[in-house]
Amino acid sequence: MSAVNDTKLNSAVFLLTGIPGKEDVHLWISIPFCLMYVILIVGNSVILFIVKTDPSLHEPMYIFLSMLAVTDLGLSISSMPTTLGIFLFNSREISLNACFAQLFFIHSLQCIESSVLLLMAFDRFIVIHNPLRYASILTLPRIAKMGLVCVLRRVALILPNPFLLQRFQYFRANVLSHSYCLHQEVMKMACSDIRVNSIYGLSVTIFTVWLDSLLIFLSYVMILKTVLSITSHAKCLRALNTCVSHLCAVLLSYTPMIALSVMHRFGEGSSPLLQILLAYIYVLVPPLMNPIVYSMKSKHLRARIIRVFIK
Known part of the structure; x- marks a missing residue:
């Protein structure tokens, strides 16, 4: 009995995976990853700096953009240590507690x-x-309250996940298919009945990401209905143009997020390489592209960014 226990929870670790079959070129692969992390950190930090220091940008749209930038930074930084650790130093091992903490931050920030x-x-609809x-x-004040409620509610929903995972026993080495920990994958490594975790995790996904995506879709149905009632063609196009940046952010965020969640839960026969690719797109592409998209579409914001770098 003691021999069995020795191979389980007390000494268990998770082994992360970079890109299978490409271990010999991981160092070269780390170069574009490092560049992407640097660009997304600088891009989102510049957005935050400009919105904070320019009183003319203290408007709802730019405040929400700042919230998005903070979330994108947090999501990327949560995965950065283990991802770069694999590609730069071939460091695959992560302890249970570190893995549980990482998946908590990743899923909380995702929600x-x-x-x-x-x-x-909602801002675009109003x-x-x-x-x-x-x-x-x-x-x-209302925006601050809305943001605080969203953060507290989503953190409260994700908080039980690591504690539920800690109840389980795991074998000594558990090989994960990504360079960071995800709840859907970690719970499959348990030597126990995971039905409670699976049901709870799916429920959280449905009542957060899926519900939010449905409400966003309904918002745009109402926006489209309002826009179509505008008689002036020029005003109609101008109104739609204000939504382009947000639509791009929604597509960049939800497409890999939902695809990865579906593949982990229902795609048993799906390509492992496709899952790995989606996982990297999920944590890198939205934070990288959101500042670029918004700065290109907003003349006011673009002018402030140019002014900062020219000075």
Whole structure:
């Protein structure tokens, strides 16, 4: 009995995976990964700096953009140590507690980002549907309360996951298929009945990401209905143009997020390489592209960024 226990929880570790079959070129692969991390950290930090220091950008749209930038930074930084550790130093081992902490932050920030995108959809709906009351509806105190509620609610939903995983026993070496820990994958490594974790994890996904995506879709249905009622073709196009950046952010975030979640839960025969690719897209591409998309579409923000770098 003691021999069995020795191979389980007390000495268990997880082994992370980079890109299978490409271990000999991991150091070269680390170069684009390092560049992407540097660019996304600089890009999101610049957005935060400009919005904070420029009073003319203290508007709901830019405040929500700042929330998105903070979330993107957190999501990327949560996966960065283990990802770069594998590619730079071939360091695959991660302890149970470190793995549980990492998956808590990744999933919490994923849910918070989903909430921020929903708030941004609400912002776009108000500015198009009721522009005269826009400033009175989305006041700074109200935005702060909305952001705080979203963070606390989503963290409370994800918090039970690591504690539920700690109840299980694991064998000494558990090979994960990604360079960071995800709840859907870690729970499959347990030597126990995982039905409670599976049901709870799926319920959280449905009532956060899936529900948010449905509400965002309904917001855009109402936006489209409002826009189509505008008689002026130029005003109609101008109204739709204000939503392009947010639509890009939604597609960049939800497409890999939902695809990866579905593949982990239901895609038993799916390609492992496709799962790995989606996992990297999930944590790197949205934080990398969101500052670029918003700075390209917002003339005001782009002008402030250019001014900062020219000085």
